[in-house]
Amino acid sequence: MQSKNNISKAATLMVAALLFYSFTTIYVLSAKDWKKIEKNAKAIFNTEVLNFSEIENIQNLGATRFFKINDLGYLAFDQAPSKFHKFEYYVIFSNKADILKVEVLNYNENYGVEICNKRWLKQFQYINTSSFFSFNNSIDGISGATLSVQSISAHSWKVTEKLKTYLKLK
Amino acid sequence: MPLLIISLNKNKKMKKTAVFIMLIALFNSVNAQNSAEKIISGNSGLHIGGYGQVDFNLVSREGTVHKNGTLDIHRLVTFLGYNFNEKTSFVSEIEFEHVTEVYVEQAFLDYKIKSNLSVSAGLMLIPMGIQNLYHEPSTFNGVERTNVDKYIVPSTWREIGIALNGRSIEHSVNYQAMLVNGFNGFDEGGVFSGQSGLRRGRQKGAKSYITYPDFAARVSYYGHLGLNLGFSAYVGDSESKAYDGLDLADETAVATADSTMIGIQMIGVDARYTKGALQLRGQYIVANLSNTNQYNTKTENDLGSKLTGYYAEAGYNLLEGKNTTEELIAFVRYENYNTHAEVESIAIIDAYNRTDITIGLGFKVAKGAMFKADYQIKSNAGSDEKTGQFNFGTAVLF
Numbered sequence: 001m002q003s004k005n006n007i008s009k010a011a012t013l014m015v016a017a018l019l020f021y022s023f024t025t026i027y028v029l030s031a032k033d034w035k036k037i038e039k040n041a042k043a044i045f046n047t048e049v050l051n052f053s054e055i056e057n058i059q060n061l062g063a064t065r066f067f068k069i070n071d072l073g074y075l076a077f078d079q080a081p082s083k084f085h086k087f088e089y090y091v092i093f094s095n096k097a098d099i100l101k102v103e104v105l106n107y108n109e110n111y112g113v114e115i116c117n118k119r120w121l122k123q124f125q126y127i128n129t130s131s132f133f134s135f136n137n138s139i140d141g142i143s144g145a146t147l148s149v150q151s152i153s154a155h156s157w158k159v160t161e162k163l164k165t166y167l168k169l170k
Numbered sequence: 171m172p173l174l175i176i177s178l179n180k181n182k183k184m185k186k187t188a189v190f191i192m193l194i195a196l197f198n199s200v201n202a203q204n205s206a207e208k209i210i211s212g213n214s215g216l217h218i219g220g221y222g223q224v225d226f227n228l229v230s231r232e233g234t235v236h237k238n239g240t241l242d243i244h245r246l247v248t249f250l251g252y253n254f255n256e257k258t259s260f261v262s263e264i265e266f267e268h269v270t271e272v273y274v275e276q277a278f279l280d281y282k283i284k285s286n287l288s289v290s291a292g293l294m295l296i297p298m299g300i301q302n303l304y305h306e307p308s309t310f311n312g313v314e315r316t317n318v319d320k321y322i323v324p325s326t327w328r329e330i331g332i333a334l335n336g337r338s339i340e341h342s343v344n345y346q347a348m349l350v351n352g353f354n355g356f357d358e359g360g361v362f363s364g365q366s367g368l369r370r371g372r373q374k375g376a377k378s379y380i381t382y383p384d385f386a387a388r389v390s391y392y393g394h395l396g397l398n399l400g401f402s403a404y405v406g407d408s409e410s411k412a413y414d415g416l417d418l419a420d421e422t423a424v425a426t427a428d429s430t431m432i433g434i435q436m437i438g439v440d441a442r443y444t445k446g447a448l449q450l451r452g453q454y455i456v457a458n459l460s461n462t463n464q465y466n467t468k469t470e471n472d473l474g475s476k477l478t479g480y481y482a483e484a485g486y487n488l489l490e491g492k493n494t495t496e497e498l499i500a501f502v503r504y505e506n507y508n509t510h511a512e513v514e515s516i517a518i519i520d521a522y523n524r525t526d527i528t529i530g531l532g533f534k535v536a537k538g539a540m541f542k543a544d545y546q547i548k549s550n551a552g553s554d555e556k557t558g559q560f561n562f563g564t565a566v567l568f
Binding site: 081084085086104106107108109110113114116117119120133136137140141142143144146147149150 | 217253261282300303309344392393449451495
């Protein structure tokens with residue numbers, strides 16, 4: 001009987017998990033995505049050995065995924081809307097939640113694709129994250145990519161806020 | 171799930187389990203709503219947006235002759251998009267022009283073949299120049315769209331067809347290639363004219379007809395920071411109702427039908443550049459039309475054989491560096507559009523060689539919301555007279 005109960009419990013949990021999963025769309029990082037992230041993280045932290053450990057006890061995690069990178073910094077992986085679709089991007093942070101890098105991994109339409117420009121994304125490096133006003137104000141607009149610029153700005157700021165709360169930096 | 175519910179009533183604990191599962195199932199079935207309910211409850215697959223402009227135009231007096239001003243909801247467009255899954259999405263834009271006219275501006279299904287390549291089919295924008303693709307009023311300076319993008323590129327130019335949309339993030343390039351139906355050049359009579367060029371021939375997806383498909387493509391490069399370069403091309407023949415029901419064995423009838431269509435080759439280059447407070451943009455479009463001699467003879471119209479248009483614009487954000495997210499953009503634009511750049515066997519009408527100089531201000535109170543004011547000096551090569559026009563408008567995009 002006990003084993004039967006365990007089976008039913010397990011089944012309940014599995015069904016609940018499946019149902020929960022059907023509500024949240026969690027993007028699965030591909031091997032290609034990881035390769036890009038690792039390459040950049042190695043260059044940023046000047047190390048060959050990287051260990052990513054996922055952090056799950058962050059408040060209001062939503063669809064964002066956080067990883068601790070050795071004892072050197074953090075990685076956040078997130079999705080944000082462009083004009084018609086969603087794009088995937090990641091942020092590498094220092095231990096103090098300074099933004100060291102933002103890169104777009106996949107962009108699914110032509111509208112607003114200009115935000116993938118690496119030189120444009122460089123302006124996020126060590127950007128002032130004390131308030132959304134100053135953060136948003138220091139990001140240059142791109143003609144024809146208004147919605148995607150707004151989107152990556154707002155989302156990367158939110159991600160930074162989540163990490164800061166977790167690190168008790170605010 | 172039914173398999174699990176069969177075990178109901180075996181014991182109390184299992185009963186609890188079953189009830190729990192049923193509750194979840196009920197919760198999940200709430201998720202299987204119709205589309206109206208989805209909109210109400212909020213659905214991650216659904217995108218709602220829009221853009222619009224409300225204009226006040228005031229033409230200067232000509233000597234002692236008074237001209238009334240006009241106030242108009244020039245356009246109000248609702249955007250509805252739906253992502254069926256990671257690969258499939260539908261995009262639509264429904265437009266109200268001058269309150270009473272209703273159009274569909276875009277309506278296509280897009281299917282992602284790879285992460286950087288998709289195919290779409292339906293009513294789509296022809297990728298020519300800047301404003302036909304980026305026509306939301308908060309994305310350009312000035313109350314009205316540029317006239318190059320009205321008389322040379324007949325914005326909003328959209329037709330039904332099939333397209334490939336691709337991009338390479340590595341190389342900072344994106345491209346679009348499209349097979350679409352062409353302009354209606356002849357129905358009861360000739361549709362193209364010397365004054366408005368190809369504009370009146372747009373079929374806009376409203377019971378459009380086709381003889382042969384046309385080809386359009388655009389490549390843009392954004393690898394240099396702040397710069398966006400575009401190259402567009404369109405080739406094909408106009409459509410003609412004279413071909414419908416035509417007996418191809420009847421040579422005289424075929425020759426007559428042939429004189430009701432024209433060949434179109436349109437090429438455009440454009441550039442946009444932003445650095446700090448400075449914004450520059452420019453565009454050059456040329457359309458070479460063939461068979462216009464026969465077309466004009468048949469239809470008694472005065473269509474030119476070459477249409478050209480260009481503009482150069484400089485803008486400066488006067489609030490750059492100030493502690494605000496608002497922008498106050500002062501700009502000046504020089505624009506020339508000539509629907510009679512060249513003609514075949516008819517006289518050139520100089521009045522079709524038109525020049526607009528626009529100076530104005532745009533107060534961007536939020537990203538996507540603007541108040542605009544400008545003054546335009548319009549002239550043409552056929553007259554020494556210049557006319558002035560004040561324009562004021564509100565522009566939104568969300």
